[in-house]
Amino acid sequence: MASNRKDTSTQEWTSQGSAPVPETPGVSGTDRESTSSVFKDVVINGETYQYIEGCGLPPMLSAHLNQQQAQEQQSSGSSSLDAENVETVAIEQERQEEEEEDDDDGDSDTFLDAKEHLDSDLYSDDGFGDDLPDSVLTSTTLWNALPAEDDYMDHLSDFGEDDIASQTSDSKDLQDNFDDALLESIADEEYLSDEITSSQVHDSSTAPTGDFGIELDEDPSVVELIEAAFADDEFLEDTPTKVTDQNQKDVIVIDADDNTAPGPSSVVLGKRKAEPEPLHRQKPVHPSFGEGSQRFPVELDSDDYGEDIDLLAFKEIHESAPPSHNSTSKTELQQVIEVPSSGESAAASSSSTSQDRLTNIERLYRYRQQRKENSTRPESTMSQPMSRQGSEISLGRTPSQSQDLPDQSGGMIWGTGSLSPEIAPQNAPLGYTSDASSRYSDEDPPPPYEVEDEEDDPLRPRMTPPDPTKTAEGLTLSPDQLFVLDQVVTHNRSVFFTGSAGTGKSVLLRELIVRLRQKYSRWAPPGRNYWDSTAAEKVAVTASTGIAACNIGGCTLHSFAGIGLGNEQEDVLIRKVYSSRKTVGRWRKACVLIVDEVSMVDAVLLDKLEAIARSVRKRPMEAWGGLQVVLTGDFFQLPPVDKSGKARFCFEAASWKSSIHVTIQLEQVFRQKDQTFADMLNEVRIGQMQHSTIERFQILTRPLPEADGLKPTDLFPLRRQVEEANGAELRALTSESLFFVARDSGPQKEKLEQQCVAPTKLELKVGAQVMLLRNQNGGIGGLVNGSIGIVVEYTRRPADNVRLGSDDKPLPSLNSYGELLPRIRFMLEGGRSSEMVVGREEWSMELPDGEVVARRVQIPLCLAWSLSIHKAQGQTLTKVRVDLAKVFEKGQAYVALSRATSLEGLQVLNFHPQKVMVHPKVVTFYENLCREKERALASQSQANGDQASAASSSRRS
Numbered sequence: 001m002a003s004n005r006k007d008t009s010t011q012e013w014t015s016q017g018s019a020p021v022p023e024t025p026g027v028s029g030t031d032r033e034s035t036s037s038v039f040k041d042v043v044i045n046g047e048t049y050q051y052i053e054g055c056g057l058p059p060m061l062s063a064h065l066n067q068q069q070a071q072e073q074q075s076s077g078s079s080s081l082d083a084e085n086v087e088t089v090a091i092e093q094e095r096q097e098e099e100e101e102d103d104d105d106g107d108s109d110t111f112l113d114a115k116e117h118l119d120s121d122l123y124s125d126d127g128f129g130d131d132l133p134d135s136v137l138t139s140t141t142l143w144n145a146l147p148a149e150d151d152y153m154d155h156l157s158d159f160g161e162d163d164i165a166s167q168t169s170d171s172k173d174l175q176d177n178f179d180d181a182l183l184e185s186i187a188d189e190e191y192l193s194d195e196i197t198s199s200q201v202h203d204s205s206t207a208p209t210g211d212f213g214i215e216l217d218e219d220p221s222v223v224e225l226i227e228a229a230f231a232d233d234e235f236l237e238d239t240p241t242k243v244t245d246q247n248q249k250d251v252i253v254i255d256a257d258d259n260t261a262p263g264p265s266s267v268v269l270g271k272r273k274a275e276p277e278p279l280h281r282q283k284p285v286h287p288s289f290g291e292g293s294q295r296f297p298v299e300l301d302s303d304d305y306g307e308d309i310d311l312l313a314f315k316e317i318h319e320s321a322p323p324s325h326n327s328t329s330k331t332e333l334q335q336v337i338e339v340p341s342s343g344e345s346a347a348a349s350s351s352s353t354s355q356d357r358l359t360n361i362e363r364l365y366r367y368r369q370q371r372k373e374n375s376t377r378p379e380s381t382m383s384q385p386m387s388r389q390g391s392e393i394s395l396g397r398t399p400s401q402s403q404d405l406p407d408q409s410g411g412m413i414w415g416t417g418s419l420s421p422e423i424a425p426q427n428a429p430l431g432y433t434s435d436a437s438s439r440y441s442d443e444d445p446p447p448p449y450e451v452e453d454e455e456d457d458p459l460r461p462r463m464t465p466p467d468p469t470k471t472a473e474g475l476t477l478s479p480d481q482l483f484v485l486d487q488v489v490t491h492n493r494s495v496f497f498t499g500s501a502g503t504g505k506s507v508l509l510r511e512l513i514v515r516l517r518q519k520y521s522r523w524a525p526p527g528r529n530y531w532d533s534t535a536a537e538k539v540a541v542t543a544s545t546g547i548a549a550c551n552i553g554g555c556t557l558h559s560f561a562g563i564g565l566g567n568e569q570e571d572v573l574i575r576k577v578y579s580s581r582k583t584v585g586r587w588r589k590a591c592v593l594i595v596d597e598v599s600m601v602d603a604v605l606l607d608k609l610e611a612i613a614r615s616v617r618k619r620p621m622e623a624w625g626g627l628q629v630v631l632t633g634d635f636f637q638l639p640p641v642d643k644s645g646k647a648r649f650c651f652e653a654a655s656w657k658s659s660i661h662v663t664i665q666l667e668q669v670f671r672q673k674d675q676t677f678a679d680m681l682n683e684v685r686i687g688q689m690q691h692s693t694i695e696r697f698q699i700l701t702r703p704l705p706e707a708d709g710l711k712p713t714d715l716f717p718l719r720r721q722v723e724e725a726n727g728a729e730l731r732a733l734t735s736e737s738l739f740f741v742a743r744d745s746g747p748q749k750e751k752l753e754q755q756c757v758a759p760t761k762l763e764l765k766v767g768a769q770v771m772l773l774r775n776q777n778g779g780i781g782g783l784v785n786g787s788i789g790i791v792v793e794y795t796r797r798p799a800d801n802v803r804l805g806s807d808d809k810p811l812p813s814l815n816s817y818g819e820l821l822p823r824i825r826f827m828l829e830g831g832r833s834s835e836m837v838v839g840r841e842e843w844s845m846e847l848p849d850g851e852v853v854a855r856r857v858q859i860p861l862c863l864a865w866s867l868s869i870h871k872a873q874g875q876t877l878t879k880v881r882v883d884l885a886k887v888f889e890k891g892q893a894y895v896a897l898s899r900a901t902s903l904e905g906l907q908v909l910n911f912h913p914q915k916v917m918v919h920p921k922v923v924t925f926y927e928n929l930c931r932e933k934e935r936a937l938a939s940q941s942q943a944n945g946d947q948a949s950a951a952s953s954s955r956r957s
């Protein structure tokens with residue numbers, strides 16, 4: 001990154017040996033008024049910022065201040081800063097002078113380089129330094145919290161293990177004990193663990209140098225920014241982006257993804273070293289972030305710290321600081337931690353002596369110890385989550401307890417439950433009731449959080465959709481789709497939802513992901529459709545195959561689980577998972593595990609994963625260790641891939657029944673409007689075709705007319721056949737080739753070749769037939785994944801959806817013609833056409849904790865004269881040609897035929913009943929489901945009848 005302009009304060013700052021040393025950072029979050037002796041205000045450009053006294057101003061803020069001061073001096077001849085600001089600057093200068101005397105021990109070069117890099121970039125002319133928004137606030141604590149040593153992570157004791165490094169000095173022992181106790185308490189209490197994790201227990205390591213904070217009170221918007229920044233260890237290579245938040249304020253976001261919520265008045269700067277992040281070592285957060293910031297105090301247990309203790313503790317360890325640190329600050333800093341007890345004056349806290357602060361550490365440590373000893377409380381009480389009943393806190397049921405729901409259908413609940421009133425449709429089908437007192441209402445598992453005040457309920461949906469029966473894409477959900485949403489989102493049930501092709505499983509799944517993330521989002525401003533990274537960790541989005549995972553923006557089930565190929569024995573796999581703190585963290589942080597295309601998951605794998613979940617989540621008696629699972633797919637479609645041919649369907653797994661509370665079969669077919677065609681496909685699906693159906697398919701051999709140069713898309717079972725067919729069509733075009741080569745990155749980028757829908761190398765010519773691989777403009781205008789079009793020309797119009805590079809320069813071009821992008825004419829429904837320039841997009845294989853294992857930048861197109869049936873699964877095509885001659889796998893014929901939207905748009909070659917292969921186990925599985933559904937409906941109508949006759953007899957009497 002170029003640096004054309006340097007700020008003096010930046011230079012001073014970066015010339016120091018380590019991060020500046022805060023002198024009095026401990027502060028209570030309980031009473032902001034009374035902490036005024038610690039927090040200082042400074043007014044810059046009319047905005048008031050707070051900083052911690054003694055920490056000094058962060059470089060960007062001081063630069064602003066200096067600049068403002070200079071301007072004001074120029075204009076008025078004297079400083080117009082108020083007395084407090086003058087004092088602030090004086091303190092800052094004094095502190096910097098002091099710290100200049102401290103020599104760099106040379107160990108933190110990386111950090112300093114990074115800081116310098118960042119500083120200079122922020123102030124460079126070609127960066128956005130000139131555009132620094134008025135509302136920028138730099139987190140002093142964050143700067144201070146950045147690790148200054150490369151190897152400090154090694155000192156971290158692993159979560160739940162006893163091998164905490166022994167320490168020598170008393171204070172160090174104390175500190176470690178504190179860490180130990182804190183971590184153990186997290187490990188012991190699953191829900192507390194979640195809470196603490198999401199509340200950012202920061203940097204509880206034994207850092208040899210540098211400062212860090214433990215904070216249980218936060219500004220979620222800022223956390224989100226920080227998480228976004230730290231999610232990518234190399235984030236400094238990403239240009240911070242300036243965006244406008246919902247208050248029309250400028251905000252700088254580093255590494256902002258689509259799902260990153262820019263918070264008000266925030267900027268996050270810093271660098272974390274590229275080492276695996278241990279459990280519960282989250283990102284440091286400044287406790288105070290200016291106007292507009294939100295605070296979400298975190299309750300631990302109501303009996304933990306007395307009433308209403310808003311625990312906010314910052315601690316710094318400096319005993320191992322370089323010898324050049326001056327002894328006074330070291331002594332001070334060794335002992336800084338504030339854990340104020342209830343009723344204790346925060347003012348007193350803030351002015352407490354070092355000894356007082358030491359006592360606070362002891363107090364917290366003793367408290368933890370006492371809690372451990374206090375295991376006289378029944379285990380179930382300690383680990384049970386608290387559910388919110390009105391404004392009361394009451395003990396609720398754990399999710400696992402919902403297994404013994406009044407479920408008369410052997411683990412299945414068919415659409416006979418009540419919908420929550422807020423999403424009950426007007427035209428609720430048989431089985432739905434609008435009665436708010438659902439038959440399950442008193443059995444519902446509670447949110448896995450203790451909630452005292454609704455405002456603080458992290459599970460409270462932050463955004464109520466304007467119409468809860470509509471999807472984010474604007475589709476109106478069917479009653480069955482709504483029922484699934486209700487069961488999953490409102491009632492926290494583990495669900496398997498299935499249905500024939502085109503019944504809207506994918507649409508529903510996408511909506512489920514949105515709503516679950518909103519539910520688990522700690523902060524989502526009204527009217528915005530994004531969530532924070534906490535939600536991303538809590539809602540693990542996976543699929544059985546890479547292509548399916550890419551389609552829903554998740555990762556493969558194998559990647560989530562951290563089991564590699566997963567072929568080893570269960571105990572070996574469990575050890576493998578335990579060997580990675582990140583993987584363990586993923587398993588433990590997740591509240592919901594979503595698996596798409598579950599028909600391709602093998603029974604053995606499902607059992608292994610379920611066992612891993614129970615072990616890693618430390619709840620051996622609960623299915624999936626208490627994890628809510630949401631599985632979807634159609635077992636009549638593609639089966640598990642297994643070369644040995646021994647793969648079993650996952651519904652045959654021992655754990656299947658205990659995993660699923662509710663099974664729902666979606667019945668309304670959306671893809672095919674023609675009921676005759678839908679019925680024909682249903683017969684193909686179950687492999688029981690009438691003669692008339694067979695004949696109808698056999699006469700569909702006529703060629704389909706070309707319209708606007710578009711040919712029907714050929715579906716082949718093998719990739720080789722697809723490549724040959726597309727290659728032949730491309731060669732037939734006389735126009736010049738233009739190559740678009742994907743840019744891949746990430747440690748597992750080799751997986752992209754197989755698993756990413758976007759091609760590694762795309763050769764295009766004017767006239768080439770292509771398919772869109774991503775919805776454009778949110779699908780508005782009809783340009784959706786699966787839309788087919790033709791390359792009309794190339795253009796230089798910048799249509800990229802990918803952020804520019806770290807130096808604000810465009811990414812190197814993907815094609816040999818520089819920045820040329822294809823203009824495509826897409827054919828839309830109703831014979832309309834629409835032209836657009838298709839820009840590059842990004843696919844990433846991401847683990848739920850945000851780790852990007854592979855990333856591809858490519859234009860979202862593939863050649864579409866032909867597609868593999870595998871790739872076509874999930875697509876909707878208006879003109880399809882299916883040749884069943886080479887079909888070899890069960891479900892393949894059905895997947896291929898069911899891509900078509902109409903009989904008019906379908907050409908079928910070599911149709912023979914034998915080519916329609918269905919696995920008998922799948923037939924039996926679905927027959928059982930239907931029987932169970934009928935039984936459930938019968939028992940419900942019986943119950944309704946009983947009720948009605950009881951009501952009429954009571955009226956008569």
Ligand SMILES: Nc1ncnc2c1ncn2[C@@H]1O[C@H](COP(=O)(O)OP(=O)(O)OP(=O)(O)O)[C@@H](O)[C@H]1O
Nearest residue numbers: 475476477478501502503504505506507670671874
């Ligand atoms: N509630 C709805 N209202 C209107 N259209 C819908 C609805 N749900 C789904 N659709 C449409 O139906 C078509 C098929 O939907 P979707 O791809 O979700 O089905 P699916 O069950 O996942 O199919 P497959 O099993 O073949 O992948 C899509 O064009 C989608 O837009």
